[in-house]
Structure formats: structure tokens, C-alpha cells
Amino acid sequence: MKIIKNSGNSYKPAPHSKKQKRNSARNTPFDAESAEAVRAAAGKDAVGIVQIMAKRKDISEIEIARRTKLDIHHVRKILYMLHSNSLADYRKARDNGNGTYFSYWTFNRANAEQLFMRLHQERLQQTRKRLEEEAESQGFYICPDACTRAEFATAVQQSFKCGECGQLLSHEDNTRTIDFLREKVREMEAVSA
Numbered sequence: 001m002k003i004i005k006n007s008g009n010s011y012k013p014a015p016h017s018k019k020q021k022r023n024s025a026r027n028t029p030f031d032a033e034s035a036e037a038v039r040a041a042a043g044k045d046a047v048g049i050v051q052i053m054a055k056r057k058d059i060s061e062i063e064i065a066r067r068t069k070l071d072i073h074h075v076r077k078i079l080y081m082l083h084s085n086s087l088a089d090y091r092k093a094r095d096n097g098n099g100t101y102f103s104y105w106t107f108n109r110a111n112a113e114q115l116f117m118r119l120h121q122e123r124l125q126q127t128r129k130r131l132e133e134e135a136e137s138q139g140f141y142i143c144p145d146a147c148t149r150a151e152f153a154t155a156v157q158q159s160f161k162c163g164e165c166g167q168l169l170s171h172e173d174n175t176r177t178i179d180f181l182r183e184k185v186r187e188m189e190a191v192s193a
Helices: 018-026 032-042 044-055 061-068 072-084 109-136 152-157 175-192
Strands: 003-005 011-013 088-094 101-107 140-142 149-151 170-172
Touching: 032 044, 032 072, 032 109, 044 061, 044 072, 044 101, 061 072, 061 101, 072 088, 072 101, 109 175, 140 152, 149 152
Parallel strands: none
Antiparallel strands: 003 011, 088 101, 140 149, 140 170
């Protein structure tokens, strides 16, 4: 038996054939990045469906519905959303007995990773933009009841009064917000690298 080194100090036996190598790659655990991409594309119920699909290639929609205990129509809706985002592929087969068509689905892990990276880059750009806005502003004014947070120019137009409750707005020191956003950008850039 061959032994290959896994990450860390643990060891596991090496697969013996090409088929075993393919199966071991397909049975890798469903990671958090893929889950995040799936959730963004098709909602939280899709994560459970994809966890089942990630373990096996060409699984029928009926089997997925049975394992997830979800309505078949809801499962199909989610599967088609996954397909429209290139996260799932399918093939149709016809039952010769009664002529019914069945769909067999496969999770596309590579596209999930690409979608995660695209979403991550979009969030990074949004965070950078927010950091830039916070750093370049002349100051923010906030309602004591946290109804409104307004830039200086808007606060002047409203006579430093909250548009929701009418209370007087007070100046907000946003240095902690800027520090938080800078740290968040650093963390996100580290994931991208």
C-alpha cells in the first residue's frame, strides 16, 4: 500500500487506480467557499442540495428531493437556478417503460470556485469604495436613536435634525469605522492573494 502525505502530520493511503483517484477527488468535502457561492446564487436550501450532489455524479432530482426532504418542484427550481449560474450540469434520460424523462445532476465545483472569487472581488471593491468614502468625508452626523447617519452636507440641508424623528444630530467620530474597514480590506486582500 502506498502512503502519501496529507496536509499536516496525518497520513492517508494513496488511491490505487485512476477510478479511485477520480472518486476521491469527487468525494472531497463541500467547502465553505463553495457553500457561500451556492448560497449567493440560489439561496440557503441550495446548500443542502449541493452537499448531496458534491458526493456523487449524475444524481437524479428525485433522489435529491428524497434525501433533502424538500418538495420536488422546489428542488427543480433550485437545480435550474444552479444551472443558470453554471454551478450544476445535467443530462436527461428517458424511461423506456412509460416515456418519462428524468434529469441527472452533477455539481460543477470549478465554477463554484470561480463564482466565489468573483463575489469576493466584488465585495472587496465595495469595501474599498466605502473606506474611501469614509476617509474623504467631511464628517458624519448621527441621530441619538440611530435613525439616520448623514454626511455634513446632508446634515446642513436638514438643519442638523433627524429626518425620521426630528431629534438633533450629533457629530460622529468615524476613525474606528475607518480602522475597521482598513483591516477588513487587508483580510480580503490576503484571501485574494
